[in-house]
Amino acid sequence: MTPAAPLLPPADWRDFLALTKPRVMTLVVYTALCGMLVAPVSLHPVLGFTAILCIAVAAGAAGALNQWYESDIDAVMKRTAQRPLPAGRMDRQAALHFGVGLGVFSVILMGLALNIAAAAILAISILFYVLIYTVWLKRRTPQNIVIGGAAGAFPPLIGWAAATGQLALLPVLLFLLVFLWTPPHFWALALFVKIDYANAGVPMLPVVAGEKVTRQQIGLYTIPMAFVAIAPWPLGLAGPVYGAVSILTTGWFALLALRVAVRTTTDGDKMLPEKALFKYSILYLFVVFGALVVDRWVA
CATH class of the missing domain: 1.20.120 (Four Helix Bundle (Hemerythrin (Met), subunit A))
Structure with a gap:
């Protein structure tokens, strides 16, 4: 009889924060904010904050799903071995649910509070990073970062679209x-x-x-x-x-x-x-x- 896998202790809030890749998120939020501020339409501060919140949450969702999928290779790389999943501080299923939940929430809120164009580009950016870069390209081709780099280039488009509804x-x-x-x-x-x-x-x-x-x-x-x-x-x-x-x-x-x-x-x-x-x-x-x-x- 195969012994049951040991139960992991509940993850700390800092582990969930680490899943969102906050350092990467900083640049994402910044470029999105700049895209919004240079747009020819001024957003109400509440709507502007909501748009930036959605973009930050979406970036966190992409980071969490990336770490969920790549937990095996993170475990053998020195700079990523202490992330929550390879370090054994979190269950993979929890990371998956967390990432999906953040992504769905961010897109729905962007669509309801701002406009469909911004929500659509936000959804595309998450899917591109997770499916195109993480799942399809990263382990298959040295051009992974070239094509996959588009995922990190979406934020200024989203910020502009949030303010104007177009590009x-x-x-x-x-x-x-x-x-x-x-x-x-x-x-x-x-x-x-x-x-x-x-x-x-x-x-x-x-x-x-x-x-x-x-x-x-x-x-x-x-x-x-x-x-x-x-x-x-x-x-x-x-x-x-x-x-x-x-x-x-x-x-x-x-x-x-x-x-x-x-x-x-x-x-x-x-x-x-x-x-x-x-x-x-x-x-x-x-x-x-x-x-x-x-x-x-x-x-």
Whole structure:
């Protein structure tokens, strides 16, 4: 007779919070808020708060479902081994119910409080991250983060749609900016944690194609990202404040990416250029999106 599996103690609230990936959620909420604030329609503060709440909850749902599905590979990666599921602090079924519940709640509330367009894009973003990136792409192709990066690019579209009920060229450019920013941002991280991915059997680009190809791809993706980042200014969608900030910050991003792209050896330096690019890339997105909001306010 097979012994029954040991019962896990009730999960702590901090474990449920950890399932939502709060650090990732911060950038999601920020870019969505910026998309909302630069829209030509001003939302009532209560509706604006509700929209941001829905986006945050939806991001938490996607994070929870991602960890539910990937608990096996999280267990063999150093940076994820202490998450609630691989660490044995939570039952997988609880994580699944939590993620589904958050997702359904966020989409319904967005549709009832704001509009159907925003709710539809919100639902697509959750499904894209969970089904397209997590389930279909991540374990099958080194292009996982390229295609899957679209999931993280939806928030500015959702923020704009929440305010206006429709889309326009500016939020589409913001979507493309995050979409093209994701590969150099994530591959910079993958270069110095590639052993983790290799141990987990995840075909990240540095694992299957090597460091040289990954570095080249970081450089190549930075080129269209730079054009898209600066584009709102010459297209008349943003003013000189955004133009100046986007040129300066994107130029620095390009220099860091170039430094990573041309490297031929990593012996003895602990991947310092790669870590510098990864850390700056996060700050970069915060500054560029913030500059767009400031530019709109001073216009």
